[in-house]
């Protein structure tokens with residue numbers, strides 16, 4: 001599904017290389033986790049994949065189902081099935097959560113040549129999915145993320161993901177800031193979406209999330225590269241010993 | 252000799268009408284209009300005319316006109332402005348249950364209007380009242396405008412009081428069941444519409460006053476608002492889009508003890524416009540909120556929009572709030588001059604002012620001059636002004652959800668304007684304005 005090959009990325013404005021030959025493949029139906037020290041480039045990778053400005057790709061490629069992502073506009077990547085749950089979701093005062101969600105859902109449907117959802121159908125679906133994530137109707141009416149607590153913002157990201165039904169979901173530290181119950185809600189939300197033709201790339205610092213969302217593969221990222229990949233046991237190893245040994249091993 | 256020099260001379264010797272050059276400019280201006288004669292307003296009109304002769308017309312070097320060239324208002328007549336009568340957009344508020352008065356090029360059109368009857372208010376038109384003789388508005392017409400000439404001169408408002416052909420006179424004694432709505436229409440290509448409303452709310456009375464539609468090639472409006480103790484006026488004006496016009500408007504308000512004025516204006520496109528609000532917080536615990544949302548596109552030739560506000564706190568515990576938001580593109584210019592004057596003794600005044608521009612390109616500009624002048628020691632006043640571009644991170648967030656670029660920009664523009672729209676208390680009206688803004692932004696993206 002997602003193939004990243006020898007990706008090199010630097011900041012557009014500065015002479016600073018952040019991704020230094022990153023290679024990673026997430027096959028359809030799998031859940032991969034990325035762990036790595038602060039500043040190793042995990043969020044940068046997620047932004048570059050979803051098309052944020054400010055980065056310059058100096059080498060390599062990234063494809064979704066064979067189509068090169070890096071040339072596409074962010075909205076086209078979304079229509080192609082890519083979704084990023086932000087590490088820091090953005091507040092947009094004055095724009096209703098529902099209006100935003102409905103516009104996004106219908107824009108994607110339109111881009112894919114599907115019929116738009118009627119407001120009645122949309123409302124039914126969104127209410128049901130919001131209820132599963134314990135997002136109240138009152139929160140749905142509020143402006144996008146405005147006045148939401150940290151954990152509520154993260155749940156709202158998962159609601160968006162559930163509504164948009166992307167094929168490739170990237171979650172950037174969706175677990176940070178969540179209380180124990182919210183962690184379960186979010187994990188259940190993610191697990192409910194797991195299917196043979198949907199993949200996940202879960203960026204996290206904590207093994208705990210991976211108890212709820214069982215990964216097929218765990219990648220360790222450091223200094224702009226994947227330095228080691230393995231099974232879920234790799235996350236346990238990090239939890240217990242930190243990154244020291246792994247970094248030393250990678251040289 | 253410049254007009255500004257003449258003005259100074261005229262101020263020194265009020266009986267003299269000034270040097271020949273300026274007299275000519277003003278005389279030319281006056282000669283192009285027909286000044287109404289007789290009626291209850293005749294004495295007030297005569298006084299306004301002599302005020303105007305003393306002041307003269309403003310010159311480009313006049314301090315108060317530093318950011319907005321007065322010449323398009325000074326010339327005797329406007330550039331004709333043809334319009335496509337076949338494709339009139341439905342005006343805002345037209346679908347609501349209101350007492351609607353239709354004005355064509357600034358003159359009342361009885362045949363298109365509702366019958367002027369509504370419980371709790373006395374309502375008539377200026378031309379009609381003048382023809383009838385005595386009227387309750389006799390003590391008010393031109394009076395708030397005259398008071399508002401201090402400390403800053405506003406010659407075009409005096410010109411309006413002298414020359415206004417029509418307007419609506421409203422006296423409210425209760426709480427009418429529906430809003431009064433003045434709906435403007437155009438007829439002549441070169442119409443130079445001058446209208447003057449007087450609105451008086453008696454003790455505890457309430458009114459929602461709406462103004463919408465499209466006006467002539469040039470317009471000059473004055474609204475005088477007198478709010479008695481505990482009265483509440485909700486005033487909303489919404490000017491039509493794609494209307495390349497030259498327009499001036501003035502709101503003069505006196506707010507008595509515990510009275511509330513909420514004034515919101517929406518301006519979309521146009522050519523050269525100035526909107527002045529002069530508010531006298533005369534009674535203790537008076538509240539006045541003035542807000543505007545402005546969308547300016549310079550692509551149609553030119554866009555210049557000036558909001559000039561002067562709020563005087565003369566009593567205790569007054570609360571004033573100014574929220575001005577302008578979205579500018581294609582070389583559009585936005586201006587904001589806002590002043591809060593707190594007089595000695597106006598303790599516990601709470602004055603707030605924010606003016607912000609969202610520039611959609613680098614060719615557009617925003618000129619802001621916020622001013623505070625405070626002579627009381629126990630007050631809370633703040634002002635701020637910002638100029639910025641679209642928030643790139645928010646734009647990316649929206650697009651990453653599949654919202655196309657142009658649509659995402661519409662969302663962010665609405666988001667920027669939201670604080671100004673919040674000043675429209677009535678949710679239904681706010682939603683209607685927001686919807687229309689969204690339509691305009693979408694179709695003119």
Ligand SMILES: Nc1ncnc2c1ncn2[C@@H]1O[C@H](COP(=O)(O)OP(=O)(O)OP(=O)(O)O)[C@@H](O)[C@H]1O
Nearest residue numbers: 011018036037038039040041042043044045054087
């Ligand atoms: N726009 C930018 N300007 C300057 N430096 C940047 C920018 N974006 C990223 N960086 C730098 O690139 C490096 C990688 O940042 P990134 O946010 O991708 O790390 P991360 O792995 O997500 O870290 P964390 O675990 O703390 O979230 C950091 O050193 C960061 O300071």
Ligand SMILES: [Mg+2]
Nearest residue numbers: 042043044087
């Ligand atoms: Mg990060």
